[in-house]
Each structure stands twice: as C-alpha cells, then as structure tokens.
Amino acid sequence: MRRLILLLNAVLLCSLFGPALAQDTMPPAPYAYRQLDDPGQEAAAQDLMETLRCLKCQSQSIADSDAPMAGDMRHQVRIRIAAGESPDDIRTWLVQRYGDYVSYKPEVSSTTWPLFAIPVLLILLAGGILVGRFRRRGA
Amino acid sequence: MSWRLWVPLFAFALFLGLAAYQLTQPKDDFVESRMVGQELPYFELPPAMDGIQGVSNATFADGKPRLLNIWASWCLPCIAEAPHLESLKRQGAEIVGVAIRDRPEDVARFLAQHGNPYARIGRDDLSEVQLAIGSSGVPETFVVDGKGVIRYQHIGDIRENDVPILLEKLAEAGE
Numbered sequence: 001m002r003r004l005i006l007l008l009n010a011v012l013l014c015s016l017f018g019p020a021l022a023q024d025t026m027p028p029a030p031y032a033y034r035q036l037d038d039p040g041q042e043a044a045a046q047d048l049m050e051t052l053r054c055l056k057c058q059s060q061s062i063a064d065s066d067a068p069m070a071g072d073m074r075h076q077v078r079i080r081i082a083a084g085e086s087p088d089d090i091r092t093w094l095v096q097r098y099g100d101y102v103s104y105k106p107e108v109s110s111t112t113w114p115l116f117a118i119p120v121l122l123i124l125l126a127g128g129i130l131v132g133r134f135r136r137r138g139a
Numbered sequence: 140m141s142w143r144l145w146v147p148l149f150a151f152a153l154f155l156g157l158a159a160y161q162l163t164q165p166k167d168d169f170v171e172s173r174m175v176g177q178e179l180p181y182f183e184l185p186p187a188m189d190g191i192q193g194v195s196n197a198t199f200a201d202g203k204p205r206l207l208n209i210w211a212s213w214c215l216p217c218i219a220e221a222p223h224l225e226s227l228k229r230q231g232a233e234i235v236g237v238a239i240r241d242r243p244e245d246v247a248r249f250l251a252q253h254g255n256p257y258a259r260i261g262r263d264d265l266s267e268v269q270l271a272i273g274s275s276g277v278p279e280t281f282v283v284d285g286k287g288v289i290r291y292q293h294i295g296d297i298r299e300n301d302v303p304i305l306l307e308k309l310a311e312a313g314e
Contacts, residue, residue, distance in 0.1 A: 024213045024240040029265045055170055055275035068240055069275075072266035097273035101170050 024068055031078035032071030038082075045078045048087040051105035052077070052094060061104050169294045172273030172281075179207075179287045180271045184261025187236070188243040188250075194235055194261030202285035204312035206232050206305065208257070209269055211239045212249035214277040216296035221253035223297040228256040230302075232309055236260035237268050239277055280305065284312035 036042040049063035056067040062074055073094075080090050094102045100109070108116055183195040199205060208224065210217045228234055236257040238246050246260065263269060272281065272289065282291035282305065291308040293301060 024211060025245075026240040026242065026264060058168065069266055069269075072240075073270065075265055076267070076270060094270075095173075097173055097270065098170055098275065099173050 026068070028068065028071045029075035031075040033074075034078075036078050036082055041081050042078075044087055045074075045081045048081070048090060049074055049077055051103065052091070053102050053104045055098065055102065170273075170275040171294070172275075172289070172292050174273040174289050175292050177289060179283060179289060182268045182271060184237065184263055184268060187238040187241060187260040187262040188246040191257070192259040194237060194259050196287055198235060198259060199283045199287040200285070203233065204282065204284045204290075204309050205258075206234045206309065207272075207281040207283050207289075208234055208236050209239060209274050209277055209279045209281075210236060211241050211277045212245040213241065214239075217249075217278045218253055219298075220278050220296035221256070223299060223302055224256040225254050226302055227297070227305060230306055232306065233258050237263050239263050239266055239269055282308040282312050 036045060046063065050061050052062045052073065054060045054062045054065040054067055054070040054073070056069045057065050060070070062070040062077075077090055081087065091103065091105075100107070106112070106115075179196040179199055181196050184193050186193040199207070206227065210220070224234055234256050236259065238260055241262065241264075243262075250257075261268070269275075274281075274292075276294070278296050280293040280297060281289050282293075284290050290312045291305075293305060297305065
C-alpha cells in the first residue's frame with residue numbers, strides 16, 4: 001500500500017512538472033494545423049511542407065512533425081502561400097537561412113552530384129563486365 | 140590468381156571501414172545559420188512582459204554591438220545559461236532577448252528566479268524572428284554589430300568557457 005502511494009505521488013509529481021518544463025504551453029500557431037480555405041493553395045502548401053525538414057526533429061518533414069517549431073514553420077508556409085508567394089521563393093528563403101539542411105527534396109548540386117552519378121556509373125560498369133563475360137563465353 | 144580479383148573485396152572493406160568510422164563519430168545536430176555575415180532582417184516584436192521594452196531590428200543599428208539571445212522560460216538549458224549571461228552583462232555586454240513562444244507571466248517568473256540580464260526582451264509567439272535569422276532552437280546567441288549585421292552565432296547554452304569567446308567576438312564586432 002505504501003509503495004502504491006509512493007508510486008502515485010511520483011506519477012503526480014511527474015505530471016505536474018514534467019510536461020510544463022519540457023515544452024512551451026502556448027497554443028499552436030493559427031495556421032499550424034488549419035488548412036488554407038483555397039484547396040489549390042493548400043495543396044501547394046502541403047507539397048512544399050513535405051519537402052521541408054523539421055529543424056527540431058531532424059528525421060521528419062514539417063508536414064509530419066508535431067514539434068511547435070514545425071507548426072510555426074507550417075504557419076509561415078501557409079500565410080506566405082496565401083499572400084501569393086511561390087513555393088520556390090519560400091523554399092529559397094529558408095535555404096538562405098538554414099542551408100540545404102532544411103531541404104528534404106534531393107537536389108543535384110556541386111556537393112551531391114556523386115550520390116546520383118555513382119550508382120549510374122556502377123550499373124554501367126556491371127553491365128560492361130556482364131556483356132564482356134557473355135561475349136567471351138559465346139566465343 | 141590475378142590481383143584484380145581482390146579489388147572488389149578491397150573496395151568493400153574500404154566502404155565498411157568508412158561506415159564503421161562514421162558510426163563512431165558523434166552526431167552533430169547543430170544547424171548553423173547562414174545569416175552570419177548578413178544584416179538582420181526587418182522585424183518588430185512587442186515586449187515579452189510588463190516593464191521592459193520590445194525589440195526591433197532598429198534596436199541594433201545605433202553603432203553599439205550587442206548579444207541577441209534567443210531563449211524561453213520553458214527551456215531547461217536556459218536556466219543553466221542564466222548565470223553566464225549575468226556574467227557577460229557584468230563584463231559590459233548588452234544583451235537583448237527574444238522570448239520564443241512564451242507567456243509574459245512565465246517570463247517574469249523566470250527572471251525573478253534566475254535574474255534579468257536583458258536590456259530588452261521581444262515576444263516571438265510564432266518563432267518568426269527565430270526563423271528569419273536562421274536559428275533552430277533555444278537557446279542560441281548571436282553577436283550583432285552596431286550596423287545590425289550578424290557576426291557570430293553560438294548554438295546551445297552558454298557555458299563558462301564560452302563567456303570569453305563571446306566577449307572577444309563582441310569586441311571584434313565593435314572594431
């Protein structure tokens with residue numbers, strides 16, 4: 001019984017202090033979870049959000065994350081799209097601030113081209129070896 | 140047996156070695172701001188609590204270099220950082236705060252408990268300024284020169300050994 005009371009106390013204490021200190025208690029940004037009224041604009045915003053990385057939870061896009069900062073980023077994306085900004089401009093604005101890191105869309109650049117080139121080269125090499133072997137066997 | 144037979148195995152071993160080495164390296168979660176070297180964008184934030192002034196980009200354009208501290212009362216490392224901000228202030232640094240997603244009563248309670256090193260604190264409920272200057276978490280501290288140009292970024296809480304570095308960067312920004 002005493003143990004149970006101790007346990008209850010611990011749970012109570014945790015629920016009192018834990019969450020309050022771990023994260024802010026502010027409501028989410030207005031457009032963090034609210035879709036834009038115009039379905040076309042909302043679709044554009046959604047497409048863009050899926051290609052932007054959450055900076056707090058770096059293995060998720062901001063469309064997938066419930067981190068408050070991701071919500072604030074979705075809010076930015078939606079109000080900017082509603083104001084007529086193009087998704088490319090918003091992406092550029094963020095890349096100017098956070099670098100390629102914020103992008104979840106693979107892009108060929110001076111640093112990433114080997115990632116795209118090496119598999120193609122390997123396939124060509126393997127193909128070349130196979131063709132060579134088959135020819136030799138045929139002959 | 141031709142030496143060429145060993146080439147693929149050797150290449151594979153090299154790859155494994157590289158992968159194993161990378162696995163032992165600590166993960167670097169820091170996302171550096173690309174705004175270092177650039178001017179603060181336009182912003183205007185209301186005060187984060189009663190009895191203190193708000194913050195705008197114009198605050199930084201009067202010729203005096205300052206620290207711009209991104210923090211929040213709900214952020215635990217900010218408590219650890221508080222005494223070092225105090226020590227920076229004692230050594231002549233002017234610190235401007237931006238409170239992220241915070242309530243005025245919480246800001247006041249935090250400052251009453253941990254001291255108030257801030258000359259001004261702006262209230263950033265939507266992380267707008269944070270996003271505009273390329274900051275990705277709390278706490279972060281930027282050195283901004285007298286023209287409003289960001290000169291240095293410190294990511295994470297300020298520890299004792301960061302204090303002289305920040306003072307030096309401030310002095311450099313004032314030259």
